[in-house]
Amino acid sequence: MTKARAIAAVNAMKAMGIPVEKVKTVLRNLLQVYENNWEYIEAENYRVLADAIFEWEESQDNVYAGKAVESDELQYRRPRARYRQDDHPLSPLKATSHLAGETSLKRPRLEADVSFKGVSERDTGISSERAGRTSPHIYLKEKKPLNQTGEACQALVPYRKDKQPTLEKMEKKHNRDTGFFNLVRPKDEPCDYISPVFETPIAMIPPSQPFPSGKIGHASNHGSLKSYSNLQNINMGTTRDVERKNDESCFVDACNKVTAPVADSARNKAATSEILSVQESSSRSTVDIASSDLGEVKLTFSCSSDRPNFHIPNLESVFKQVEDKCLKSYKILEPSFSLANLMKEMCQCYRDLSYVTTGDKQENSLQIIPTVDSVEQHTVEQDNQNEKNKKMKKAKYLVQSQHTLAELGPPHDINDISKGEENVRISVLNELTKEKYPPTFHYIPRNIVHQNAYVNFSLARIGDENCCADCFSNCLAAPVPCACARETGGVFAYTSGGLITKEFLDEYISMTCEPKQHNFFYCKDCPLERSKNEISTEACKGHLVRKFIKECWSKCGCSMHCGNRVVQRGIMHQLQVFFTSKTKGWGLRTLENLPRGAFVCEYVGEVLTNTELYDRTMQTTRKARHTYPVLLDADWGSEGTLKDEEALCLDATFYGNVARFINHRCFDANLIGIPVEVELPDHHYYHLSFFTTRKVDAFEELTWDYGIDFADIDHPVKAFRCACGSKFCRDNHHSTGPSEAV
Ligand SMILES: C[S@@+](CC[C@H](N)C(=O)[O-])C[C@H]1O[C@@H](n2cnc3c(N)ncnc32)[C@H](O)[C@@H]1O
Numbered sequence: 001m002t003k004a005r006a007i008a009a010v011n012a013m014k015a016m017g018i019p020v021e022k023v024k025t026v027l028r029n030l031l032q033v034y035e036n037n038w039e040y041i042e043a044e045n046y047r048v049l050a051d052a053i054f055e056w057e058e059s060q061d062n063v064y065a066g067k068a069v070e071s072d073e074l075q076y077r078r079p080r081a082r083y084r085q086d087d088h089p090l091s092p093l094k095a096t097s098h099l100a101g102e103t104s105l106k107r108p109r110l111e112a113d114v115s116f117k118g119v120s121e122r123d124t125g126i127s128s129e130r131a132g133r134t135s136p137h138i139y140l141k142e143k144k145p146l147n148q149t150g151e152a153c154q155a156l157v158p159y160r161k162d163k164q165p166t167l168e169k170m171e172k173k174h175n176r177d178t179g180f181f182n183l184v185r186p187k188d189e190p191c192d193y194i195s196p197v198f199e200t201p202i203a204m205i206p207p208s209q210p211f212p213s214g215k216i217g218h219a220s221n222h223g224s225l226k227s228y229s230n231l232q233n234i235n236m237g238t239t240r241d242v243e244r245k246n247d248e249s250c251f252v253d254a255c256n257k258v259t260a261p262v263a264d265s266a267r268n269k270a271a272t273s274e275i276l277s278v279q280e281s282s283s284r285s286t287v288d289i290a291s292s293d294l295g296e297v298k299l300t301f302s303c304s305s306d307r308p309n310f311h312i313p314n315l316e317s318v319f320k321q322v323e324d325k326c327l328k329s330y331k332i333l334e335p336s337f338s339l340a341n342l343m344k345e346m347c348q349c350y351r352d353l354s355y356v357t358t359g360d361k362q363e364n365s366l367q368i369i370p371t372v373d374s375v376e377q378h379t380v381e382q383d384n385q386n387e388k389n390k391k392m393k394k395a396k397y398l399v400q401s402q403h404t405l406a407e408l409g410p411p412h413d414i415n416d417i418s419k420g421e422e423n424v425r426i427s428v429l430n431e432l433t434k435e436k437y438p439p440t441f442h443y444i445p446r447n448i449v450h451q452n453a454y455v456n457f458s459l460a461r462i463g464d465e466n467c468c469a470d471c472f473s474n475c476l477a478a479p480v481p482c483a484c485a486r487e488t489g490g491v492f493a494y495t496s497g498g499l500i501t502k503e504f505l506d507e508y509i510s511m512t513c514e515p516k517q518h519n520f521f522y523c524k525d526c527p528l529e530r531s532k533n534e535i536s537t538e539a540c541k542g543h544l545v546r547k548f549i550k551e552c553w554s555k556c557g558c559s560m561h562c563g564n565r566v567v568q569r570g571i572m573h574q575l576q577v578f579f580t581s582k583t584k585g586w587g588l589r590t591l592e593n594l595p596r597g598a599f600v601c602e603y604v605g606e607v608l609t610n611t612e613l614y615d616r617t618m619q620t621t622r623k624a625r626h627t628y629p630v631l632l633d634a635d636w637g638s639e640g641t642l643k644d645e646e647a648l649c650l651d652a653t654f655y656g657n658v659a660r661f662i663n664h665r666c667f668d669a670n671l672i673g674i675p676v677e678v679e680l681p682d683h684h685y686y687h688l689s690f691f692t693t694r695k696v697d698a699f700e701e702l703t704w705d706y707g708i709d710f711a712d713i714d715h716p717v718k719a720f721r722c723a724c725g726s727k728f729c730r731d732n733h734h735s736t737g738p739s740e741a742v
Pocket residue numbers: 438583584585586587625626627628659660661662663664665720721722723724725740
């Protein structure tokens with residue numbers, strides 16, 4: 001034992017109120033297990049050590065109580081919290097050695113709930129019918145009352161038969177059907193009760209009807225949200241009961257055990273660390289998220305107050321107040337918004353993020369594997385396989401519910417993929433392989449805000465200088481160009497034939513394809529880089545400043561047939577989605593000859609903030625074929641620091657139009673994307689509109705240069721191996737390896 005390291009460990013534990021002798025005993029054993037590898041013991045502020053000490057203490061308690069923790073009567077069912085230490089190759093959970101009967105490192109103790117086989121109905125007071133299965137598993141935890149600052153205290157102890165009468169009383173006292181199945185208990189629940197386990201995990205049972213705002217506390221059988229509210233009602237009741245009826249030994253034992261404030265906080269610390277916790281140091285609040293490998297998720301938010309006279313408020317008023325606050329402060333304008341839904345959403349997101357996809361697509365399914373820490377290490381291979389299959393099923397269900405519309409939805413209408421949403425029908429054709437349809441997505445003809453993006457189409461935002469209220473009919477026919485031509489230097493960018501003028505197009509193509517250094521803008525605080533990492537933002541890689549076209553709009557006096565309204569009239573040419581090749585997949589082509597400067601379509605998708613896009617991209621598999629999201633950064637240079645909700649992009653992966661099928665071609669693509677302002681004068685949001693760069697023949701594939709830097713390996717969207725076939729192809733790797741298959 002290195003002396004200095006041992007002293008440091010002892011001091012760290014001392015700060016948590018743990019006596020030196022205890023630390024020494026456990027530390028010695030730990031060092032043996034880890035073969036003197038201090039790193040694992042010191043990691044995360046000696047978390048392993050603290051856990052081991054608590055576990056050792058607990059085993060001691062049980063020995064004194066005449067029961068070994070691991071006795072035959074006790075069968076731990078392991079609804080697992082996400083132990084980060086599990087992941088470690090040398091984690092005690094994976095190590096085969098154990099601590100000579102003193103501390104069971106294989107079972108971090110703070111997963112509070114213990115299930116017991118062989119406990120009879122008489123013992124528990126719960127009938128097996130009520131428990132929902134023939135041999136009920138019981139979960140039990142003991143609690144402490146609230147302390148003066150309103151913090152809940154608790155001790156977690158294994159079940160002992162001699163405490164059964166107290167439990168019966170407790171069960172009778174609450175005598176209501178909670179419908180809550182407590183699989184893992186976060187640390188600060190001021191509650192103590194017995195809950196049955198049902199075959200269907202709580203998180204998988206949809207509420208029978210939407211949870212109405214402010215309407216809480218109804219008795220329910222299986223509704224997960226209602227169950228939470230019931231839990232809290234019971235918690236509050238129980239807490240008060242604990243304070244009142246401290247002659248009930250079950251509670252008293254538990255409370256006495258942790259009365260010393262330091263030991264209490266140490267215990268709580270350890271408890272927190274075993275359940276995924278996020279602590280906000282400034283507000284003294286903790287979010288505990290407990291989950292089991294079946295996908296159950298339970299969320300506990302604990303906060304403490306310095307103010308005296310803490311009392312438990314009415315839960316209904318709390319919900320109401322928070323909902324009001326959210327509506328006012330966070331622009332949550334959704335009428336059905338409710339705090340309960342928000343909490344449900346959080347559990348759902350947690351569940352979704354708990355799985356990663358392999359990306360190996362099978363027909364009509366996505367193969368998904370659980371994250372490493374949710375895979376138990378079984379010794380018997382068969383068990384392992386069964387477990388995996390179960391998890392796969394569950395994971396598949398969860399991930400599909402959010403991200404794999406494409407795998408589940410109905411096939412497209414091959415006569416019109418737009419389902420009648422466009423002016424023209426857009427057919428689908430595959431003459432090369434058996435795939436009849438592209439993967440399903442929602443066809444939308446116009447952009448839709450996903451959630452956080454700030455896109456406010458209000459008339460009040462359009463000043464007189466940004467519209468032509470006095471115009472009539474067709475602005476292009478007026479003797480003097482109106483205010484809407486100001487953006488393009490007082491000259492309209494469209495010809496009377498509805499094409500882009502030669503001058504505008506030539507200049508635009510030259511600026512885009514051969515940009516000079518001065519055409520780039522470098523943000524001081526780049527929203528794109530910020531979205532990748534808020535803590536240490538990298539330098540901006542530069543954004544190409546582009547010219548805009550401004551179209552007339554609803555506040556203008558002209559008609560919908562005005563020549564300065566091209567993009568807003570939508571797709572006018574005959575197009576087809578077709579299967580190009582195994583390498584590039586589906587593509588878009590024109591079925592008619594197109595002149596130079598013709599509008600084809602705009603890129604339509606969900607309007608996301610870059611942070612939302614980054615998070616979304618991080619969730620999807622690295623190997624999956626993405627539609628290529630576009631950044632709306634054409635005017636980032638004209639303002640100072642952009643807020644996250646103003647730095648936007650479009651993602652057509654789940655919701656999009658035909659443009660999501662346009663494949664990339666380096667430099668000499670036949671389409672070019674031009675920013676077009678229609679509704680909003682500020683250029684955070686605009687329509688990325690595709691126009692032909694040259695004459696395009698019928699049946700030619702339409703392509704667009706995505707502007708990918710194939711060398712940028714940090715880009716959130718992984719670049720594909722380019723197979724554009726252009727002699728100017730920028731992807732140096734395209735000939736060196738196999739191309740990405742569909
Ligand atoms: C906007 S989508 C285009 C439609 C896509 N081909 C499909 O089947 O849905 C972009 C994706 O198509 C593929 N792709 C587009 N252009 C490509 C190219 N030049 N070479 C290889 N793959 C390409 C890549 O997988 C890219 O992520």
